[in-house]
Amino acid sequence: MTISLPPKLNSLPKTLPIEGAVRIDLEEGILVFRASSTVQSRIEELLVKQQNAPLSAEEEKELDWYEEIDDYLSFVNRTIRNVSLAQTQQAL
Incomplete structure (x- = not known):
């Protein structure tokens, strides 16, 4: 499995709330990170x-910052899903 680096975030928007900016859901036993x-x-x-x-x-x-954050969260979610799928396949 190839490990990719997450997209680099240079800064965050001033309007991004420090607390409660990200929501964590559980889908099919896998954590999914989303914007609040x-x-x-x-x-x-x-x-x-x-x-x-x-x-x-x-x-x-x-708006550009939020797009970068979305890309970052998408990367994190893909990575978590891929690791989970790899672990599931190894268990079979």
Whole structure:
């Protein structure tokens, strides 16, 4: 199995809540990390605003940060799932 490095995050948006930014769910016995409903609401707010008018430079940057965080969480979730599947296959 090839181990990849997670995407590099250079900074976090100032609007990202320090507490409660990530929700952990359990799916088929595997941990899944997702943005909290508060963070998802902020992303949706920015996307709706973007459809109606251009975002400010700061809002564009914020939306880009959230996309980077989503990429990071996706990487973590894929890695956890792959390790879990590999362990399951070895047990068979």
